[in-house]
Amino acid sequence: MSKETRIAPLIETGWRRYLCIYGALCQNSIMRDMQFKVNFVLWLIVELLWFGLQITFISVIYSHTDHIGSWSRYEVIFLIGAANFIQQLFHAVFLNNITQLSEHIRTGRLDFMLLLPVNPRFLVSLRTMDLGSYVSTLAAIAVMVYAGIQLELQPGIIHFVGFAMMSVCGVMIHYSLMLILASISFWTIKAEGFAWGYYNLFNVARLPDAAFKGGFKAFFTFAIPMLLVANIPTKFFIQKLQSPMEILSLIMMAGACLLASEIMWRFAIKHYTSASS
Template sequence: MHKLNYYLKLWLASVRYSVTRTLMFRADFLLWSTVELFWMGINILLVSVIYAHTDSIAGWSKYEMLLLLGTSMLVQRLLIGFFWANIHELGDNIRTGKFDFFLAQPGNLMFMASTRKLDLDSLANSVVAIALVAYSARELGLSPSLLDLATYAFLVGCGLVIHYSFMLTMVSLSFWITNAQGLEGSYFTLFSFSRIPREAFRGVTQLVFVWTLPVVIVSNAPAQTILYGFNPQLCLWLAGAAAFWFALTVIVFHCGLKRYSSASS
């Protein structure tokens, strides 16, 4: 419990730093918030245009698809808000020796290296994603119970852990290779599949994107909880996937750490 309080204080210090930095550059915050909001609007418009010509895609109606899209956006906004800036810089820090800064920090290296900064513009737009989910649920006439809402939040958290772990695992390869930016960039390509219903995948694509790389289920499972209610199998599946990917990234990160040569060595 004492260690948990210690890391909470460290994280809150990072939050204060991020808020102060954002207040110093308000124009940047407003600009990037608008850019992200525009991108989200384009995705919503795309779904609306598609459903102007069809009533169903893989058995999903327009508002079911919007609920899925809102869930995918929510996971992505939270991921970028809490972790992206840190993980994006990690590869360069390893390559240039600036990772030494974290070696001197009073805490777990993986925690310190991946939670130092927050992107408040992405976190602000997560409210828009939540609003889209709520709007879609209302249009569908859904009344999720408290258990359903709690399960939805839990599954979104599991999805966040999975994507965080996947990204950090890719960037941790910088300990072995010169430049992992191409691998890091592949994350956004994979994440685009999270906006597609699981039922649309068949054969090899289902094996790869649903079972092997759970980029689809991270948004489908929470959305299906709102649509159809609590499903213990989905909870166990996503929780197990989150535990597996997090354990994998811990192993990869610490194995890579043993190979790191500091700027002073």
């Protein structure tokens, strides 16, 4: 690191300062990852295996039927690719940080983070970056491209831009819900289970929304909006949307989740009384 980049966070202000800090944090994470190269590759294999496993599941189902609701085989494969893409982005940017929150509280490291001259939510959410998950998104992109070719899609630039923006909304939903769950560890110290619990929700995100009806559909759309995260970007990209209201519901729910997580976070921080002393 050159001297200029190291002092940059001290002299910059506002969002540029945060950008500088984030750059330094990312650099740090990459250096740490590269110290354990074998482990890095093994985690990539783990991610690929689980991804392959989901596609196998869908292939087995489609060897016995030719549609699930209105969804054809390659539409669902595209959806699994998209769900995985969004999930991996979420992993890359946020997941490890949030699962460590309960550890920070238990060991008292959170006290130290609160003293630093940066926004604590920023630090808790973005302290480490997971390079491996960025690499894993490539597999997800490859699957989407393959499914797209099989579906003979001819996407325009608008579809790529729209898909990217809706994916960001999807990541925001994952992030907000996970932060809300992790905030519970402010009250019960043993909260490792919460992160594990969230993994089960990913299972819902990669299924076609046509599989859910009535109460379940409402629950997984408006209470825990897992059916919006990947389904809406996919439906937009493969031109399967029934109405623009679906896009609006994704944006609204992403906003609502962010707001809820901010309220929860502020409430938790306000009532935080250190663990060790």
